[in-house]
Amino acid sequence: MxxxxxxxxxxxxxxxxxxxxxxxxxxxxxxxxxxxxxxxxxxxxxxxxxxxxxxxxxxxxxxxxxxxxxxxxxxxxxxxxxxxxxxxxxxxxxxxxxxxxxxxxxxxxxxxxxxxxxxxxxxxxxxxxxxxxxxxxxxxxxxxxxxxxxxxxxxxxxxxxxxxxxxxxxxxxxxxxxxxxxQAEKGIWDKEYPFIIFLAGHPYNIYDKFANMNLIDKLHSYGIGVITEEQVFDNNKEEEIKHLMKRPYWLFYKNNYGAGKYLVRNQKINGIVYISSFSCGIDSITIEMLKNDIGDFPFLILKIDEHTGEAGMNTRIEAFADMLERRRIH
Ligand code: SF4
The missing domain is CATH 3.40.50.11890 (Rossmann fold)
Structure with a gap:
């Protein structure tokens, strides 16, 4: 690059x-x-x-x-x-x-x-x-x-x-x-929140506040901190994709699947929020494979396009936050 x-x-x-x-x-x-x-x-x-x-x-x-x-x-x-x-x-x-x-x-x-x-x-x-x-x-x-x-x-x-x-x-x-x-700080790792989730997706969906409707601020307002794939070492991501039948050749796939799997397996997160573009083929595959491989684990998929309404997104984030809280209690 x-x-x-x-x-x-x-x-x-x-x-x-x-x-x-x-x-x-x-x-x-x-x-x-x-x-x-x-x-x-x-x-x-x-x-x-x-x-x-x-x-x-x-x-x-x-x-x-x-x-x-x-x-x-x-x-x-x-x-x-x-x-x-x-x-x-x-x-x-x-x-x-x-x-x-x-x-x-x-x-x-x-x-x-x-x-x-x-x-x-x-x-x-x-x-x-x-x-x-x-x-x-x-x-x-x-x-x-x-x-x-x-x-x-x-x-x-x-x-x-x-x-x-x-x-x-x-x-x-x-x-x-x-x-x-x-030397620059890369990615996000919020450590001071009661919950922490892996925020998966492409950098342009994660860091463009207009595109994602201030998703990170919304999560923070529910006491949910965020970790992104840049905070996971490349060799840890590589380790997680080794078991796959075929080595994935998409860069974005490796970053999201590898990091997500590593964080779940090592119990470093309470859930995953995947911010995904509507009609993105790479995201569709990544999401399905990650979902299949992590079993029963909180996973929220937010699809965005130019028609996405903010009210709908707010409701889903609120429900997700409730679920995290219920899991913590039980
Ligand atoms: S289709 Fe997916 S990977 Fe391609 S530019 Fe759009 S969001 Fe990115």
């Missing part, structure tokens, strides 16, 4: 005006350039890294604002109907930025570390956004295979050649960003 983020920063090192498309990158003339970074999807996990990297490069950059009703509406209007809520929200952020920057960064992630796959929607994200926002040029849309160092280097080389970037400065910025990301 870091190499991927590294690439984002490289784009803005030089002052140039470019026309970019999937096949070709050409420099037109030397003028100031502004890069736009949509604040959706994996920005929620890698904000520290991206912000440090951009700062170190000292380039002009515009970030979108936090998700709100206006962003969501723009996303719903510009994205295909069948897409999940996080995709629609990402579209909304892209629409918000599209007329304010020279280059719009749309990550096209093909593979993650250890050859783990990511949701196919990430692979086609630039096409979806370009079609939905009607912005066909000035989009960074190279495919990224983060599991192969050679591919990443090739990608960087191609990009820096086309943009005339100084690779050394970018490398220094990259190293600083890695350090700052490494």
């Amino acid at each position: 870091f190499f991927f983020l590294y690439i984002i920063g490289l784009v803005g090192i030089k002052s140039i005006s470019t026309v970019l498309n999937a096949e070709n990158v050409r420099i037109k003339e030397a003028v100031s350039i502004k890069i736009g970074i949509p604040g959706g999807l994996l920005y929620h996990r890698y904000a520290t890294f991206i912000n440090t990297f951009i700062n170190e490069l000292d380039i002009e950059c515009i970030f979108s604002i936090e998700t709100n009703r206006e962003i969501l509406d723009m996303g719903v209007n510009s994205c295909v109907n069948e897409a999940c809520l996080p995709m629609k929200i990402f579209h909304g952020h892209a629409v918000f930025l599209k007329n304010q920057c020279d280059l719009l960064w749309i990550p096209r992630i093909m593979k993650c570390k250890n050859s783990e796959s990511i949701c196919p929607k990430f692979c086609g994200l630039p096409e979806m956004v370009m079609s939905g926002t009607k912005r066909k040029e000035g989009v960074i849309d190279y495919p990224l295979y983060m599991d192969r160092k050679r591919e990443v280097r090739h990608y960087l080389k191609k990009l820096s050649e086309n943009l005339g970037c100084n690779e050394n400065k970018a490398l220094r910025a990259f190293k600083k960003a890695v350090i700052s990301y490494g």
Whole structure:
């Protein structure tokens, strides 16, 4: 992932005006350039890294604002109907930025570390956004295979050649960003609540307060603290998936299934709340397998999309909190 983020920063090192498309990158003339970074999807996990990297490069950059009703509406209007809520929200952020920057960064992630796959929607994200926002040029849309160092280097080389970037400065910025990301607090572990639950789901559903309707605050108000998968070591997650007939190849699956199973088996939590996007295939499989493997254990699944009503969610959280309390008494 870091190499991927590294690439984002490289784009803005030089002052140039470019026309970019999937096949070709050409420099037109030397003028100031502004890069736009949509604040959706994996920005929620890698904000520290991206912000440090951009700062170190000292380039002009515009970030979108936090998700709100206006962003969501723009996303719903510009994205295909069948897409999940996080995709629609990402579209909304892209629409918000599209007329304010020279280059719009749309990550096209093909593979993650250890050859783990990511949701196919990430692979086609630039096409979806370009079609939905009607912005066909000035989009960074190279495919990224983060599991192969050679591919990443090739990608960087191609990009820096086309943009005339100084690779050394970018490398220094990259190293600083890695350090700052490494030192940053990741995930949540509330220790001061009577109950603690594993809050499972994708980072963009867990950390986007608008998308999840302030779920964490709601849980806190019922005396329920939260732990997220970042707080479980990778080797513990790996241990939990070893018994499966086939090694799961989805990154999000491993993180949620592995962490959930580990926390239940080691009696570190009172329940699981899974915040899931309506129509997400990876979530459907993860939820079913986790449910089957943990037996009789409190498990609340909250499905969200742009139509989800807050009152319904409140009722379900309240009922879940009651159940935790009853289990404690009995
Ligand atoms: S993994 Fe699920 S929630 Fe995430 S982008 Fe893909 S379909 Fe949407």
